[in-house]
Amino acid sequence: MNTESPLYVVLAGGGTAGHISPLLAIAGALRQSLPGVQLLAVGTPGGMEARLVPAAGLDLATISRVPLPRRPSVDLLRLPGRMAGAVKQAGSILDETGADVLVGVGGYVCTPMYLAARRRKIPIVVHEANTRPGLANRVGARLGGHVAVAFAATKLGRARHVGMPMRPEISGLDRDAARAGARQALGLDPDKPALIVTGGSSGAQSINRSLAAAVGTLADAGVQTLHITGRGKSVHDADGKPLAAPGYRQVEYVDGMETVYAAADLLLARAGAATVCEVAAVGVPAVFVPLPIGNGEQALNAGGLVAAGGALLVDDNDFSADWIRDNLIPLLLDKDKLARMAASSEHLGIRNADRRMADLILEVAASGQNSRKQDSRKQHSRTQHGRKQ
Template identity: 85%
Template sequence: MNTESSLSVVLAGGGTAGHISPLLAIANALREARPGVRLLAVGTPAGMEARLVPAAGVDLATISRVPFPRRPSMDLLRLPGRLAGAVKQAGVILDDAHADVLVGVGGYVCTPMYLAARCRRIPIVIHEANTRPGLANRVGALLGGRVAVAFAATRLGGSRHVGMPMRKEISGLDRAAARSAAREALGLDPDRPALIVTGGSSGAQSINRTIAASVGLLAEAGIQTLHITGRGKAVHDADGKPLTAPGYQQREYVDGMETVYAAADLLLARSGAATVCEVAAVGLPAVFVPLPIGNGEQALNAAGLVDAGAALLVEDRLFSPDWVRANIIPLLQDPGRLARMADAAEHLGIRDADRRMADLVLGAAASDGARPAPAGTPDKHGRKR
């Protein structure tokens, strides 16, 4: 292993903010725990990481994107060659970085990185963000990686529950102390119940439609609504003009979800892994409308908070103005129930997942070479066993 001052950690993952955000949180925690650590992130040229990772001050290397076809096709026949090429690229990156440990958070880039690291006997540490593990991280677990998960219900290769690494601005948020300034920053009344709606940076059209049809109901109930529609997804009235109602405002995007979390009495959102873990960490009541496509992982992500009474869940097809009238309005008019939900959420939240992951990574680096590799495979320095 390298000396302490020159410890080299390669972090792989990307494609979505759900992979990139925990990767960057782990990187920052490693810098705090081990000043002088050398960090390199690995992604694909077309992923969001190409913009977000360098902007966060972490060097980025890229390899070819190798998606795994879901059904028989010509792409399936090309897969072995494409994967072999990506593994070769991954190996060059690991060798050039003199990597002591590889951290993977999921996404297309991780499978070739895991395979290349295994061939070099470089310890692998995995963080799985979703309740239902992705293919790449299942491969990494089979290759002997040390596995950490965001949700206790996740079943993956002897995993330990560490929570979701997140930005310090969120993990360190005191909602009560930040509430007044957050409401002022967002243009919200300091005294009226506040519903904040978000479908993420890309928006959620079905949620937007229902909220647009419910603004009158919410206003009549004395509830103010901040509707974050997503970029390019502003909602309009029948005349094509921006939608207006007493106490209603819409924005396409808000920079800094910690401000949203501090200002809201109730958050309405999809149940992506990061959102679920963040509202638990800060103790914010929520209504989740899981994405209706995919493998059902969003409903599974929300299940722990729903079962604990910290959140409500409604299927996308059932989310309607009638549901808003019957469920959201009475909830926002019941401060006692909101307080109980907030307390239940906070009891499930984990605020130090980034530090837990840093400890796991440093422990893996310290035990470099402890895991056996097949006879004849080289170690990370190219020596045959």
């Protein structure tokens, strides 16, 4: 590596927790691998990164948000000017930092950062979290970026399958050792079968409705349920009171999904890329209800884990109180099947994706530094030759 100055890595991404979480995990692994590394995250002013990145102790710079319209509109006509402005902002950041490598994890910020890096011949590393690649990362791959993916099925350039970078509290989780403490922290009975339901940070109203109709059936079966509804999405009964039943408890949010993973016998959730990868890494049996809107990426994300036997998949339209009664409760009461699902899940999961990404970034950065040194020597040689003539 360059001994004259510290390596400078710029990490771009944001908009959702699905982009920010792996970015922060990669930053942490880089600091462990190369303590002197200099890091800067780049996002947009209105994204979640504006709050989460500084809170994690990482410096953040911002550039203008430039959405890419999917159909003809006035915004499409304005796109070239907006993109040019964002690329100029991105270039200023890269120039001021003297970046050795750009790492992109997806989101609106990445396209202008990729374009600016390409113009400066700064090496690009792309991490794609979803099975169906996002537009920005497809751009990064076409610009010659070194591509890493969370799912083996992702088709994006000549990708390296590294898994999903995640917080060490999750990747290092020992579910058996943490189970008792996690259940106590979440107010769960240490001995009863535990179903934990979550729709992610924003909640899932269709899951909430179906579960509300099944809480009595779950209680009658001896199942305890922790229902993480999402902020501002608490579930009420017909009288407008907070939903209540024996063995049922609802909260809007749990700080630290590792506690949830340790406590659950079965997780019921959407199939966001981070959730699927974390479930596989730590070996939590899961039932996924993919988000019914969008491009179908959530069903694709869960496909590999379902095929391996670590999870079940149910369409949002089919998920109901009856489905819970006929499928979910029998599964929760079948300890042997849950154990087989957990083993299948762990076999497929990847716990060290953050370190794999750090290794790739350092490898690409070193190659880029060597190339620039060679270019500098060639330029110096041509200059000297010209002087002699």
